[in-house]
Amino acid sequence: MCIFQNFISAAIDSQLLKNVKNFEIKGISPVNFVFRTVEIISLKTYDDTPQYNITTDGKNLIFPFIVISDQDKASKVTTSAGTEYESTVKMGELYISADNSFAKIVWDSTEVALTTQTNTNSRGGEFSDLKWFDAKLTTVDDKTGIIYRIVNGTTHAMEIMADGSGDSDSLFKGEWMTVKDDKLYVGSHGKEITNSAGTIITNINQQYINIFSRNGAKEIINWEANFRALRNAAGINFPGYLVHEGCQWSEIHQKWFFLPRKASHTVYTRDHDEISGTNLLITADATFKCIDVVKIGAVDAEFGYSGFQFVPKTNDTVIIALQTREVGVKPVASKINVFRTDGTILFASHLISGDYKMEGLEFYNWRKSDDSVLAEI
Numbered sequence: 001m002c003i004f005q006n007f008i009s010a011a012i013d014s015q016l017l018k019n020v021k022n023f024e025i026k027g028i029s030p031v032n033f034v035f036r037t038v039e040i041i042s043l044k045t046y047d048d049t050p051q052y053n054i055t056t057d058g059k060n061l062i063f064p065f066i067v068i069s070d071q072d073k074a075s076k077v078t079t080s081a082g083t084e085y086e087s088t089v090k091m092g093e094l095y096i097s098a099d100n101s102f103a104k105i106v107w108d109s110t111e112v113a114l115t116t117q118t119n120t121n122s123r124g125g126e127f128s129d130l131k132w133f134d135a136k137l138t139t140v141d142d143k144t145g146i147i148y149r150i151v152n153g154t155t156h157a158m159e160i161m162a163d164g165s166g167d168s169d170s171l172f173k174g175e176w177m178t179v180k181d182d183k184l185y186v187g188s189h190g191k192e193i194t195n196s197a198g199t200i201i202t203n204i205n206q207q208y209i210n211i212f213s214r215n216g217a218k219e220i221i222n223w224e225a226n227f228r229a230l231r232n233a234a235g236i237n238f239p240g241y242l243v244h245e246g247c248q249w250s251e252i253h254q255k256w257f258f259l260p261r262k263a264s265h266t267v268y269t270r271d272h273d274e275i276s277g278t279n280l281l282i283t284a285d286a287t288f289k290c291i292d293v294v295k296i297g298a299v300d301a302e303f304g305y306s307g308f309q310f311v312p313k314t315n316d317t318v319i320i321a322l323q324t325r326e327v328g329v330k331p332v333a334s335k336i337n338v339f340r341t342d343g344t345i346l347f348a349s350h351l352i353s354g355d356y357k358m359e360g361l362e363f364y365n366w367r368k369s370d371d372s373v374l375a376e377i
Contacts, residue, residue, distance in 0.1 A: 001150065002162070046182040046214055047135035047223060050312070052363045060095040060102070063312060064367065067092070067322060067352070068114070068139060068360040070128045071332075075125040084115040085125025088356055091366040094338065097313060100318050102287055103338040103346035105355070108366070116155045120144050120171060129307050130360035131177040133184045134214040138177065140186055145171030146184065159212060161186065164205035165218045173206060176307070180249040184212040190227035190244040198239050198267035211365070226288045232257060233291035239267040246305045246358065250316040257341070258282040259305035259321055274327045277304035281341065294343045298372070302327050303335055303349070306359040317341050323349060324357045332359035
């Protein structure tokens with residue numbers, strides 16, 4: 001605790017307080033009374049302790065992880081509690097060799113239902129990502145614009161986001177989450193909204209991002225230029241487009257990593273959009289001035305990337321990623337794969353069992369200490 005006496009705050013802000021990240025000023029000032037003492041109380045530091053244990057089978061490191069579904073309209077269910085909106089959480093383990101040359105995935109048969117009653121126009125519980133942020137497991141609902149904390153199998157609303165610059169009566173379509181500088185970044189798909197012909201831009205609401213401090217302070221940033229730079233780097237000009245559902249910031253590389261869900265060189269149509277899956281990994285420096293593109297295996301036009309994480313202990317050179325399908329009358333489906341950031345495939349895309357559209361993945365302990373499976377996340 002630091003005590004500062006007999007100062008004029010405006011005169012010392014840039015010097016005395018420049019290294020104080022968190023503080024609270026306590027006291028009540030009577031009329032015409034000037035404080036002579038201000039007490040500065042530092043808050044706890046950001047908690048980046050991971051919520052998973054790394055084990056080994058003697059050859060490979062083993063990382064527990066969970067994935068979460070976005071079932072769109074099918075999330076609406078009837079339970080004993082009435083109408084709820086449900087997402088499914090599946091649990092798995094990633095095995096990866098010490099030299100990062102081999103990977104495999106083993107699934108547990110347990111599935112956990114994660115529900116909420118919060119909705120907009122009978123849509124809700126459509127969770128689009130997972131992120132461990134300041135010792136909290138968080139997810140985002142792309143219909144209600146709500147960021148939830150997941151605690152013991154229940155959802156607790158933390159923040160709600162409006163569309164665009166924040167003054168819209170529409171809700172923010174959050175598609176991805178990452179942490180940079182101890183702040184939670186939440187972004188949308190980054191595609192321009194157009195007229196019905198797809199040729200005239202009518203708004204850029206999905207090109208704004210929301211940034212949250214661990215104490216709840218929010219900043220809304222226009223990322224139009226950044227999303228345009230990514231599209232241009234992929235060799236795509238408007239009315240062509242990229243759709244983003246997977247983004248992570250690498251503190252190690254000081255770069256942004258994007259795995260687009262869709263890439264199209266032509267104007268948007270619903271039928272073509274459904275088969276615009278892509279295999280691009282796009283990296284950008286912090287200024288989005290230096291951008292590189294790597295291709296990951298072959299394109300599967302029906303499947304596009306919907307979320308990913310860097311594998312721990314790999315210096316952010318190995319990625320585990322989800323791909324999803326939404327095509328016509330076919331059931332929704334998801335795949336999972338593992339690859340190095342240079343494009344080398346370690347675990348080729350495998351279907352995840354069930355008709356699920358998995359959109360979020362995070363490393364997380366899902367076993368109890370007695371090795372049984374948690375009934376709740």
